[in-house]
Amino acid sequence: MSGLMTAMTAVLCIAMLVAAxxxxxxLGDKSLPIAILxxxxxxxxxxxxxxxxxSPDVAMTEAAIGSGLSTFLFFFVLARIRxxxxxxxxxxxxxxx
Amino acid sequence: xxxxLNFILLFATLLFFWVWMNGSVAGDVxxxxxxxxxxxxxxxxxxxxxxxxxxxxxxxxxxxLLYILFFLKELVKSNLSLAAIVLSPALPLNPGIVKxxxxxxxxxxxxxxxxxISLTPGTLTVEMKGxxxxxxxxxxxxxxxxxxxxxxxxxxxxxxxxxYG
Amino acid sequence: MxxxxxxxxxxxxxxxxxxxxxxxxxLLAYVPDTDLNFxxxxxAEHTAADIGAANIVTAIxxxxxxxxxxxxxxxxxxxxxxxGLVLSFxxxxxxxxxxxxxxxxxxxxxxxxxxPIIMLLGVYVFxxxxxxxxxxxxxxxxIASGMLLLLLSDPLKRFSHxxxxxxxxxxxxxxxxxxxxxxxxxxxxxxxxxxxxxxLGELISAGAIPLIYSLIGLKVGAEFSSMLTSLSETEDL
Amino acid sequence: MVYIAMATGFLLILIGFYGALTNRNLLRMIxxxxxxxxxxxxxxxxxxxxxxxxxxxxxxxxxAAAAAAxxxxxxxxxxxxxxxxxxxxxxxxxxxxxxxxxxxxxTLDIAKFTELKW
Amino acid sequence: xVELLIYAAATLVGMAFLLxxxxxxxxxxxxxxxxAFDVLTIISISGIVFxxxxxxxxxxxxxxxxxxxxxxxxxxxxARYLERGL
Amino acid sequence: xxxxxxxILGGLLLVxxxxxxxxxxxxxxxxxxxxxxxxxxxxxxxxxxLLTLAGTACLQPAWGIKLLxxxxxxxxxxxxxxxxxxxxxxxMGIEKSPQxxxxxxxxxTGENS
Numbered sequence: 107m108s109g110l111m112t113a114m115t116a117v118l119c120i121a122m123l124v125a126a127x128x129x130x131x132x133l134g135d136k137s138l139p140i141a142i143l144x145x146x147x148x149x150x151x152x153x154x155x156x157x158x159x160x161s162p163d164v165a166m167t168e169a170a171i172g173s174g175l176s177t178f179l180f181f182f183v184l185a186r187i188r189x190x191x192x193x194x195x196x197x198x199x200x201x202x203x
Numbered sequence: 204x205x206x207x208l209n210f211i212l213l214f215a216t217l218l219f220f221w222v223w224m225n226g227s228v229a230g231d232v233x234x235x236x237x238x239x240x241x242x243x244x245x246x247x248x249x250x251x252x253x254x255x256x257x258x259x260x261x262x263x264x265x266x267x268l269l270y271i272l273f274f275l276k277e278l279v280k281s282n283l284s285l286a287a288i289v290l291s292p293a294l295p296l297n298p299g300i301v302k303x304x305x306x307x308x309x310x311x312x313x314x315x316x317x318x319x320i321s322l323t324p325g326t327l328t329v330e331m332k333g334x335x336x337x338x339x340x341x342x343x344x345x346x347x348x349x350x351x352x353x354x355x356x357x358x359x360x361x362x363x364x365x366x367y368g
Numbered sequence: 369m370x371x372x373x374x375x376x377x378x379x380x381x382x383x384x385x386x387x388x389x390x391x392x393x394x395l396l397a398y399v400p401d402t403d404l405n406f407x408x409x410x411x412a413e414h415t416a417a418d419i420g421a422a423n424i425v426t427a428i429x430x431x432x433x434x435x436x437x438x439x440x441x442x443x444x445x446x447x448x449x450x451x452g453l454v455l456s457f458x459x460x461x462x463x464x465x466x467x468x469x470x471x472x473x474x475x476x477x478x479x480x481x482x483x484p485i486i487m488l489l490g491v492y493v494f495x496x497x498x499x500x501x502x503x504x505x506x507x508x509x510x511i512a513s514g515m516l517l518l519l520l521s522d523p524l525k526r527f528s529h530x531x532x533x534x535x536x537x538x539x540x541x542x543x544x545x546x547x548x549x550x551x552x553x554x555x556x557x558x559x560x561x562x563x564x565x566x567x568l569g570e571l572i573s574a575g576a577i578p579l580i581y582s583l584i585g586l587k588v589g590a591e592f593s594s595m596l597t598s599l600s601e602t603e604d605l
Numbered sequence: 606m607v608y609i610a611m612a613t614g615f616l617l618i619l620i621g622f623y624g625a626l627t628n629r630n631l632l633r634m635i636x637x638x639x640x641x642x643x644x645x646x647x648x649x650x651x652x653x654x655x656x657x658x659x660x661x662x663x664x665x666x667x668x669a670a671a672a673a674a675x676x677x678x679x680x681x682x683x684x685x686x687x688x689x690x691x692x693x694x695x696x697x698x699x700x701x702x703x704x705x706x707x708x709x710x711x712t713l714d715i716a717k718f719t720e721l722k723w
Numbered sequence: 724x725v726e727l728l729i730y731a732a733a734t735l736v737g738m739a740f741l742l743x744x745x746x747x748x749x750x751x752x753x754x755x756x757x758x759a760f761d762v763l764t765i766i767s768i769s770g771i772v773f774x775x776x777x778x779x780x781x782x783x784x785x786x787x788x789x790x791x792x793x794x795x796x797x798x799x800x801x802a803r804y805l806e807r808g809l
Numbered sequence: 810x811x812x813x814x815x816x817i818l819g820g821l822l823l824v825x826x827x828x829x830x831x832x833x834x835x836x837x838x839x840x841x842x843x844x845x846x847x848x849x850x851x852x853x854x855x856x857x858x859l860l861t862l863a864g865t866a867c868l869q870p871a872w873g874i875k876l877l878x879x880x881x882x883x884x885x886x887x888x889x890x891x892x893x894x895x896x897x898x899x900x901m902g903i904e905k906s907p908q909x910x911x912x913x914x915x916x917x918t919g920e921n922s
Contacts, residue, residue, distance in 0.1 A: 129640060221488060327892070330896055400656055454702060
C-alpha cells in the first residue's frame with residue numbers, strides 16, 4: 107500500500123505549502139487572523155504527515171499542541187491588542203506598509 | 204446529598220470512559236482508573252456528568268435505545284436529501300432562520316437536542332435563548348413557529364423528554 | 369521608502385536562494401538508509417529486555433536520555449516562569465474589565481461535560497506512555513487543552529494559582545526524587561529499573577516509567593496551564 | 606515518499622524564513638517562525654524514516670525479537686517530540702514580549718523599535 | 724477486491740480534501756476559511772484511520788482519538804475571537 | 810484484508826463514507842453563503858467519517874471498541890464547533906445569500922437585519 111501512502115503524502119504536502127504561503131501572505135488573504143489560522147492548519151496537517159512517516163508519538167504531540175494551545179496563544183494576544191485599540195480604528199494587522 | 208450523588212455519578216462516568224479507552228478490564232487498569240477518575244472528579248466537583256440529569260427508569264432506558272435508532276435514521280435520511288440538493292445543478296435552496304420552541308428544561312437534554320438538530324443536515328442550531336431555539340434551515344418549509352417546531356423538534360423531543368425531562 | 373523596501377526584499381531573496389541551494393544539494397545527495405544505525409539497533413534490540421517498555425521512544429526519553437528530558441522540562445519551566453514575570457511587569461492598575469460577548473449556552477454546557485473527559489484522556493495518554501503512542505508531554509498538553517476549554521467557556525474565569533503551583537512543584541520534586549532513588553538503587557540518575565520490569569505489554573510494567581512519565585505529564589500540564597492563565601490575566605487587577 | 610516529505614520540510618523552512626525577513630509586523634514574524642519550526646521537525650523526522658518499516662512500538666504485529674528488522678530509527682522521534690514542546694514554550698515567550706512591546710509603543714511595526722539601533 | 728475498494732475510498736477522500744482546501748484558499752470571508760479548516764480537520768481523521776488500516780497497526784488510532792477530541796478547540800478559539808468574545 | 814463477506818461490507822462502507830466526505834467538500838465549494846456551507850460541510854463530513862470508522866471496524870474487528878469511542882467523540886464535539894461558529898458568524902453580520910427567505914433571529918435581536 108505504499109502507493110497510497112505516497113499519494114497521500116503528496117496531497118498533504120501541497121496543502122501544507124498552500125497554507126504556509128497563505129500564512130505569510132505571498133498569496134491569498136492579507137489579514138492576520140487568517141495567517142494564524144493557516145499556520146495552525148500547517149501544524150495540524152504536519153501531524154498527519156508525521157503519522158505517515160511512522161512516528162505516532164510526534165504526531166500526537168503535534169496534534170495536541172497545534173490544535174488548541176498555540177492557536178489560542180496567538181489569538182489571545184491578538185484579542186488583547188484589539189481591545190487596547192478600542193476607540194481607534196479596527197485592527198487590520200497591516201497598518202504600516 | 205445532591206453533591207455526593209453528583210460526585211459519584213461523575214466518578215462512575217469517568218471510570219466507564221476509562222475502561223472504554225483502555226479496552227480491557229484487567230486489575231491494574233481498573234486500579235489506575237479508579238485513582239485517576241477519583242482525582243479528576245474531585246477537581247470537577249461542581250461539574251456534572253453526562254448521566255446527572257438522566258432519569259433512571261426502565262422506560263427511559265428503552266427510549267434512549269429508540270432515540271439512538273431514530274437519530275441514526277434521521278441522520279442518513281437527511282444526508283441523502285442534502286446530497287440531492289448539492290448534486291443538482293440548480294441548487295434548489297430556500298434558506299432561512301426559523302424560531303422553534305422546546306419544552307426541555309435540563310441542560311443535558313437541551314444540549315442533546317441542539318446537537319441532534321445540528322447533526323441532521325439541513326438544520327443547524329444558531330442560537331439558544333431560553334425556550335426558543337433559532338434554527339437555520341437549508342430549505343424552509345414554513346416560517347411559522349409552531350409548524351417549524353412540529354417539523355424539526357418534535358421528533359427528537361418525544362424521546363428526550365422521557366430520558367432527561 | 370519603497371526603493372529601500374525593494375532592496376531589502378531582494379537581499380532577503382538572495383539569502384534565501386543561497387540557503388535553498390544548500391538545501392537542494394542536501395536533498396539530492398540524500399539516500400535513505402536501508403538498515404538501522406548502531407545506536408538505533410542497540411535500542412531496538414535491548415529495550416524490551418532491559419527496560420520492559422513497548423514504546424521505544426518512551427524508553428529513550430525517560431530512561432536512556434532521561435537527563436536530557438530533565439533539561440527540557442527545566443527549559444519549559446523557565447519559559448512559563450518568564451512569561452508570567454514579563455506579563456506581570458508594570459501591570460496597569462485600574463483598567464475596567466472588558467465587556468465581552470457572552471458565551472452561548474451550548475458551549476458552556478458542552479465544556480462542562482467535555483472538560484473532565486479531556487482531562488481523563490490526558491491521564492490515559494501519559495499513563496499508557498510506555499505501551500501506546502503518547503506520554504508525559506502529550507498528556508500534559510491535553511490536560512492544558514482541557515483547561516483551555518474551560519477558559520474559553522468563561523473568559524473571565526480565574527484558576528487557582530496555588531493549585532497549579534502545588535501540582536507543578538510536587539511533580540517536579542517527585543521527578544527529581546525518583547531520579548535520585550534510581551541513582552542509589554539502580555544504574556544511575558533517572559534509571560527506571562528501581563521497580564521490577566513486569567510483563568511487556570501490561571499497564572503496570574516497565575519499572576518506574578509510568579510513574580516518571582505521569583510526573584512529567586502533570587508538570588508539563590501545570591506549566592502550560594500557568595502560561596495560559598498568566599496570558600489570560602494580563603488585563604485585570 | 607521520504608523525498609516528498611523532506612522537500613516539503615525544506616520548502617517550509619524557506620517559506621518561514623522569507624516571511625520572517627520580509628514582514629515587518631511582529632506577530633506575522635512569529636507566525637513565520639512557527640512555520641519554519643514545523644519544517645525543521647519534518648526534515649528531522651523524514652531523515653529517521655526507513656522505507657517499508659513501521660513505528661518503533663512493540664505489540665503483537667511487531668514482536669521484540671523481530672524489532673531490529675521492522676522498526677524505524679527512534680532517536681529522531683525522541684528529539685522532535687521535545688523540540689515541539691519547547692517550540693510552544695518559545696512561541697509563548699515571544700508572544701509575551703510582543704504584548705509587552707505593544708503596550709509600551711502601541712505599534713507592532715518592527716521598524717518603529719529603534720532604541721537598540723546604532 | 725477489498726484493496727481495490729480501499730483505494731477507491733482513499734481517492735474520494737483525497738478529492739474531498741482538495742475541494743475543502745480550495746475553499747480555504749478562496750475565502751472570501753474569515754468565517755468561510757474557518758469552516759474549511761473544520762472540514763479539513765474532520766477529513767484528516769478519516770485520513771488517519773486510512774493510514775492505520777494501510778499499515779495494519781491499531782495503536783495509530785490513539786492519534787485519531789486525540790485529534791477527534793481536540794480539533795474542535797481551534798475552531799472555537801477562532802470563532803470566539805471573531806465574535807469579540809476573547 | 811481478505812475477501813470475506815465482512816471484509817467486502819467494510820470496503821463498501823468505506824467507499825460510502827468517502828462519497829459522503831466528497832459530497833461535503835462539494836457542498837462546501839458550491840453553496841452560496843456561509844450558513845449553507847456549514848450545513849453542507851460539517852454535517853455530511855460527520856456522517857462520512859462515521860461510515861469510514863464503521864467500515865474500518867468491519868475490516869479490523871479488533872479495533873471496534875476504540876473506533877466506537879472516536880465516533881462518539883466526533884458526534885459530541887462536531888456540532889458544538891459548528892454551532893459556535895454559526896453563532897459567531899451571525900453576530901458578525903456575515904452576508905446571507907439573497908435567496909434567504911426569513912431570519913427570525915435578526916428580527917428578534919434587531920441587529921444586522
